[in-house]
Amino acid sequence: MTERRIDKVRLGTEGPEVGVQGLGCMGMSEFYGDTDEAAARDTLEAALEAGVTLLDTADMYGNGANEEFLRPFLAAHRDEITLATKFSVVRDAADASFRGISNDPAYIRGAVDASLRRLGVDVIDLYYMHRRDPAVPLAESVGAMAELVRAGKVRHLGLSEVTGAELREAHAVHPIAALQSEWSLFSRSVERSAVGAAAGLGVALVPYSPLGRGFLTGAFADAAELPENDFRRHQVRFTGDAAAANAALLEPVRKIAAAHGATLAQIALAWVQQRAEVHGLPVVPIPGTRSRGRLEENVAATRITLTQDELALLEPIAGQVVGDRYPDMSSTSDSRE
Template sequence: MSEKIDTVRIGGPDGPEAGVQGFGAMGISEFYGSTDEAAARDTLDAALEAGVTLIDTADMYGSGANEEFLAPFVAAHRDEIVLATKFGIERDPGNGAGRGIRNDRAYIRQAVEGSLRRLGTDSIDLYYMHRRDPAVPLAESVGAMAELVAEGKVRHLGLSEVTGPELREAHAVHPIAALQSEWSLFSRDVERSAVGTAAELGVAFVPYSPLGRGFLTGAFADAGRDLSGDDFRRHQPRFSGENAERNAALLDPVRKIAAAHGATPAQIALAWVQQRATVHGLTVIPIPGTRKRSRLEENAAATRIVLTDAELAELEPLAGLVAGDRYPDMSHTATAREV
């Protein structure tokens, strides 16, 4: 891209300024098959060139390997990026697939020290609670996170996969700058309560998986055929069997609108997410992930696409027609706690 994307403030006028589209780094380390490290580093350079400055990781991605991978990039560009990471999903050292949720104060303090060390920095711009353990009071968790702000280890706080009432409760303890949850043409659960609350409180919304984990690119129809054996999407309900066939058929209007704009289906899906900012009256910074410079540039270019009211109306029914849940186990999502 010859022109950088626009910028917005995360969490109000006192929040950090970042590009209106961010970068999700998860897939560099695991989940989506093997990675070409040199290409991934070139993609990070492309992000900065495009004005994509919110860099999102988590301590559980690669069991810390993702943060370590980012460390040289962070060191070289610390003042140019908004660095976000997350705690709360504890992985079993002997079984990478085994996971638990921890939000207690002792764990939070342990987790932030680990992230700071792996990232090679003395402060994290945006620190998220990755998943919520309902057994731990939000006041305890957010209170512990607020201590990190007071100590200068963290600059702003975020939450992931919480409901609107949970966001409001947390925000009363300490200002929450951003809420990160899945939001896309295929996943609109967050509109039940979280989006409206975020708009009311001035909390930025950071949609993860804005491309439906790649499904909205139109590249997949059969997980067994199209995905490598170590790709976790092979076990996701929406990519499996008849669900995948039904969901692939839903992409026809996305392709038609893409053709009208001279764009790709992925760009239309991203433009739709981006326009949620206008529809709902809040800051929206989607964080698509990729390991290729060409895809990064394609994604960033989507911020220039404006869909018409007629096109938005044509896309409106899609989420209600999607077959399969977002995860095999939805118990740790905000959706499971909505009333």
């Protein structure tokens, strides 16, 4: 049982109030090896007990299975949960490796209805564009998302993996409550332009993979150790010579963790949480887990404050990381900076 409920913060100037740490639900359905539904459901209960109220999913996680998995929990706790889901990554049921991107307005209108059905809800609290398709004018896509707000199907809008310029363009069409992008001790490209733009516009940052897909926890030193059905086996950062080089970067994290009597994960999360103070904007990381114990460990990180000397020790890490965030970076904001 967690000691107490975490503090709250508002997403955007008019967005929902949520716990300062959220929960990424992707791994409860696929990508990180075999799943345990009973343990995952217990983790959802633990999250609510701790004040973790922002649940993050997407229609592409398990090809809709993750949204369906959340349905009974949402039915029991709808008024206590801020529900976020995402559209635009298109998968082929016959080819698990296929990934397409659609920002077409007609696609968006169909996607939101499908998500509402799977989730069993009347309205989605925060609806994200998961990935940007530069072939579709951003004003058209965000305009279609704004129509969903007016129709009462969506309460607030979010974007994922966009540049600062794209965030400003979208915000001019309709207020954006949150920007979701990868942000961790290993991945700081979001700071190039998006963080400054978000701070200026009053948009919250929702960092995904704040634990570097688990590598920052020290739980594994090479993805070859992981099960065959774990997607991290295909991430260049976590294999071979790159993995060895990146594992060595964890030494200052270990030193600081020892000083605090904390885990590596807690120090990595505390660093992300303190980005709010550093950059002057709301920051709500969404570490994913399927374990009650890990959830409680993650939440405890919100009570750790790193000193300026400790922050300085961690500062160089991202610039020394070997390998890109994804094998194919074409759909990330990095490719459009």
